[in-house]
Amino acid sequence: MAEKSALARFADVATGRGLPLLRRVLAGAQRAADEVTERLLGSDFEERFRVLADRYEQLGGDPFGFNPEAVRAAALASAFFHRAYFRTDVYDVDRVPAGRVILVANHSGQIPIDAAIIGCSLFFDANPPRITRAMVDKWAATLPFVSTFFSRMGQVVGLPENARRLLNMGELLLVFPEGVRGVSKPFEERYQLQEFGRGFMRLALETKTPIVPVAVVGAEEQYLSFGRVSWAARAFGLPVFPLVPQLLLPGGQLPLPTKYRLFFGEPLYFEGDPDDAAGVADKVFLVREAVAHILRRGLAQRRSIFL
Amino acid sequence: MTQPPPTPFVADDGAVVITGICGRLGRRLARKLHRQSRVIGIDRRSFPDRPADVEHHELDLRSARVRDIFRDGVRALVHLGVVHDPRGDSAEHHASNVAGLQKLLEYVEYFGIPKVVLLSSANVYGPRPDNPQFLSEDAPLLGAGPFSRIRDLVELDMCAQSFFLRLPAVKTVILRPTHILGTVRNAPSNYLRLSVVPTLLGFDPMLQAVHQDDVVRAIMLALAPTARGIYNIAGPPPVPLSRVIELLERQTVGVPHTVARLGVERLFRWRVTSFPAPELDFIRYVCMIDDSRARRDLGYAPTHGLVATLCAVDEERWLG
Numbered sequence: 001m002a003e004k005s006a007l008a009r010f011a012d013v014a015t016g017r018g019l020p021l022l023r024r025v026l027a028g029a030q031r032a033a034d035e036v037t038e039r040l041l042g043s044d045f046e047e048r049f050r051v052l053a054d055r056y057e058q059l060g061g062d063p064f065g066f067n068p069e070a071v072r073a074a075a076l077a078s079a080f081f082h083r084a085y086f087r088t089d090v091y092d093v094d095r096v097p098a099g100r101v102i103l104v105a106n107h108s109g110q111i112p113i114d115a116a117i118i119g120c121s122l123f124f125d126a127n128p129p130r131i132t133r134a135m136v137d138k139w140a141a142t143l144p145f146v147s148t149f150f151s152r153m154g155q156v157v158g159l160p161e162n163a164r165r166l167l168n169m170g171e172l173l174l175v176f177p178e179g180v181r182g183v184s185k186p187f188e189e190r191y192q193l194q195e196f197g198r199g200f201m202r203l204a205l206e207t208k209t210p211i212v213p214v215a216v217v218g219a220e221e222q223y224l225s226f227g228r229v230s231w232a233a234r235a236f237g238l239p240v241f242p243l244v245p246q247l248l249l250p251g252g253q254l255p256l257p258t259k260y261r262l263f264f265g266e267p268l269y270f271e272g273d274p275d276d277a278a279g280v281a282d283k284v285f286l287v288r289e290a291v292a293h294i295l296r297r298g299l300a301q302r303r304s305i306f307l
Numbered sequence: 308m309t310q311p312p313p314t315p316f317v318a319d320d321g322a323v324v325i326t327g328i329c330g331r332l333g334r335r336l337a338r339k340l341h342r343q344s345r346v347i348g349i350d351r352r353s354f355p356d357r358p359a360d361v362e363h364h365e366l367d368l369r370s371a372r373v374r375d376i377f378r379d380g381v382r383a384l385v386h387l388g389v390v391h392d393p394r395g396d397s398a399e400h401h402a403s404n405v406a407g408l409q410k411l412l413e414y415v416e417y418f419g420i421p422k423v424v425l426l427s428s429a430n431v432y433g434p435r436p437d438n439p440q441f442l443s444e445d446a447p448l449l450g451a452g453p454f455s456r457i458r459d460l461v462e463l464d465m466c467a468q469s470f471f472l473r474l475p476a477v478k479t480v481i482l483r484p485t486h487i488l489g490t491v492r493n494a495p496s497n498y499l500r501l502s503v504v505p506t507l508l509g510f511d512p513m514l515q516a517v518h519q520d521d522v523v524r525a526i527m528l529a530l531a532p533t534a535r536g537i538y539n540i541a542g543p544p545p546v547p548l549s550r551v552i553e554l555l556e557r558q559t560v561g562v563p564h565t566v567a568r569l570g571v572e573r574l575f576r577w578r579v580t581s582f583p584a585p586e587l588d589f590i591r592y593v594c595m596i597d598d599s600r601a602r603r604d605l606g607y608a609p610t611h612g613l614v615a616t617l618c619a620v621d622e623e624r625w626l627g
Binding site: 060061063064065067138139141142143144145146147148151156157159161162165 | 439509511512546564595
């Protein structure tokens, strides 16, 4: 009997005091989580999301597999990196014209976080919000989960046919003409633009698309690479194998919390024959100079890598 | 979807020869066509419930008697008689497929028959990680690389292409439809008829499908006297595989690719399944086509929406 009453007393205490306390704690945690969510996503997230969802509903779905609901699911994590972790400063994003456009940016940072952050800035900071369609390496299409994730987030395999179709749909295309050469640069070559590929210029001339040069400052220092190991890349079947010692440290797998700065340049309009190799090369040089110029100005303006 | 399909112009002088008429697609085509035109069927199988005015010959395509069928009053050949059987003897199939088509094209040339329609398939392009999202008719036919079974189909397509180029007077049409869904017994329909649909873990490619009756309509449009060329035939806009399975209300299970490949290889060898392991790439990578040329030149447009196209695999399910 005594046991039972002890048990009953415990039950009383549990339901009388424990549960309300637990509820209060949970409600408090919920409120705090809501607050963090709102601060990260911004108060107008739902509106921004609706703008996008409506656009693709009108188009009758995206043929490349982009799903606005997936953006909603990934929004919190990307907003955390965009607003809290890298504390991105975005300059002149309103220079990006409406309709089809090609963004040309410098590529760096060993893994393409710069693409994700440019995507975030065009979703969270641009008006109206836009989805960035980046061209990913076809190697990524052979990876489980990664391929599906990229496709749902609006990324497409980097082929001229795909780019042409996207531009004809009036999409915003993000291109890194440096490609793998740029993203896997070792630390001592930071902020040195590599050679530009020319495919983007042929496409721009063919489809009469404006080009917006973009400079990303801050991505170069997120992973310190000391070089590339070509035999390891061959052995593992990777496009490139950078030597990044920080990966071996506990917590070093995360990029360093450098401050990201994105600078958008004035849109450039080109005209000419896409098959004229010399003319295309000249125009690519102009775009490269434009990116280099904004990059130099951004670097000069920066006081600290982390602040 | 609501507008009535344009009725193709079919003159009623002369017969249409349909090879492989006893397949499910062939029977559907015969039922549609025999009201407008005389229909002659050639197939090794019998055609028990055929319409009374359809003439049927139970013959192998390589048989010498096939020649007599073309002797007079034939205005078109529709070649559906491509044998696909992953179990059969591959050399024998190859011979019968390629030699069969060669013979038929010989008769067409000799007797001056003005029209040939070959039903090829979008599988000839092959699923590849570096495919453009939508392949045009000019894309290379790379499907045969990993799939020996598609080699026959690629070769037939090539045969018809060289015939098309060599004899401009014959209005040759090669149709490359994407996955045909319906009561037909092909790999994609059989796959979607499974009660638990296995998928590859982490892969969810965009897929296209076309309703069997839309393919029949495309064949009828291709029979128009002026139509000539190679045409991709697609159905409603593409959706991810996961959405297909969701719309069909099937259960699904994700299997890692290496496990699935080894498993299907074993099961195929033990004759438990008839899906060859390399064909797993069709649920791994994209193989989608751009059918704008058919829409422009043939006036083709699918009349079945996505749900109707998908649910067609369940028709006649319990009738055997």
